[in-house]
Amino acid sequence: MEASIGQRLRTLIEEKGYTPYFVSQKTGISESTLSRILNNASKKPNIKNSEVLAQFFNVSLEWLLNGTGDVNSFESSAAPFANHRVTVRQVTFDNYMEVKYLPVIAQAGYLNGYYDIKEHIDELDTMLVPKEFEKGNYLVVEIAGDSMNDGTTRAICDGDRLLIKELDKTFWKDKLHFRQNLFVIMSNEGIVCKQIIEHNTETHEIRCHSWNENYPDYTINLNDVYKLFYVKKIVERRIRF
Structure with missing residues (x-):
């Protein structure tokens, strides 16, 4: 079964050791909107939110939305989150x-x-x-x-x-x-x-x-x-x- 955008986003969050709250605060996307994406309640997320998430995680927008293309092909070197470094303690979805x-x-x-x-x-x-x-x-x-x-x-x-x-x-x-x-x-x-x-x-x-x-x-x-x-x-x- 093909992975959904929610599953791909959840994987990115877990790999980075972030929390949904942290992503919400740093991207400006509300927690309720982020929750709908993560739980696949929003099958076609707002393109602006998708672009922000792709920039934040420095991944291809095409990969995030459709699971196709090169995951690391996001080309904008001026991405607002590209040089963002944080130290966080990993918290699981549990x-x-x-x-x-x-x-x-x-x-x-x-x-x-x-x-x-x-x-x-x-x-x-x-x-x-x-x-x-x-x-x-x-x-x-x-x-x-x-x-x-x-x-x-x-x-x-x-x-x-x-x-x-x-x-x-x-x-x-x-x-x-x-x-x-x-x-x-x-x-x-x-x-x-x-x-x-x-x-x-x-x-x-x-x-x-x-x-x-x-x-x-x-x-x-x-x-x-x-x-x-x-x-x-x-x-x-x-x-x-």
Whole structure:
């Protein structure tokens, strides 16, 4: 069976000892796009992305796309990555996992009642993120707005992508560990990322706090919450000048 572009690209990455995240950061190709190529979900990648990848690995574009020609026949001596040297520690694909990614536009649809995550899960893009060895339901969400941006190193900024893990409803009745975690709350009020600073287990109310002092605290009843996640880590952040 003839190898696919995804298999050829995967071989190049493994031979160099790179990670998909590293390739994404150095080429400017998003992790979700790179993941689709690697997993053959994108049978005909964008030609611009293909050229960038061929330049980065210093291989023939024809070989990368079709598996034909001389693998080392890339002729441009001015290739932007030709003299790029890095020292990296090899990380295998076993250290990564694919997680569904819920962008801002899909979040709005979910809140309007016509976008159910379970029914449309196959329509979501995926991202490669460092593997979490704790089992559970993971999701990557994109942050919109500045309510959690207090200008410090802990800030959660507009455009950040967070890896979140669902908290089973059986744990909602217990006092939430609001001092140790940030939460992503999906309710009929919206999808928000907040710190929970109070939890009344009798009335089932939680007080949501923003790190940006321009946004006041407010309460929400857990009976109005569809899903509750806690934030594991920031998995992608744009460079800001």
